[in-house]
Amino acid sequence: MLFVCLGNICRSPLAQGVFQLRADACGIPVMLDSAGTSAYHVGQSPDPRAVAVARDWGMDITAQRARQLKPSDFLGFDTIYVMDGSNLEDVRQRAPACSMTDVKLVMSLLSEQGHLRDLNVPDPYYGSQREFQEVVVMLNQAALAWAQRWTESDRLTSD
């Protein structure tokens, strides 16, 4: 799964981190990565505020480096989870006509269970540490829903 936001230094690195945390805890074998629709921060480490919030959650995201979404991502990933409606539009526009990759809002993992109305993970870049904390709380809810669904479907297929 690939997580995509605008800059690839705030939301999608946190998404990669928190989904990896839940995947590890549940023993889910999955390949995770993240990218940005823009090239603004290519090569940079995650924003220090994201690094700090991640650390509070027991995650080390400092090895991640920002990169831009590339055409081969539409071959290499079954699912691209984006953070907001603007990302959704940008990513869908870049998908090659033959792409089989599913492009979805990450918070749709919760709305499928009828829990949520606003499906955007707000951009925290111009916000404070508090906005970053809210981003992780939202992404953790999505990751828990994803892990639960994965575990249930795995149990069903192995029965």
Ligand code: 4NP
């Ligand atoms: P992200 O946040 O998309 O969650 O990584 C942003 C990072 C940088 C900018 C905007 C949003 N920027 O305009 O540089």
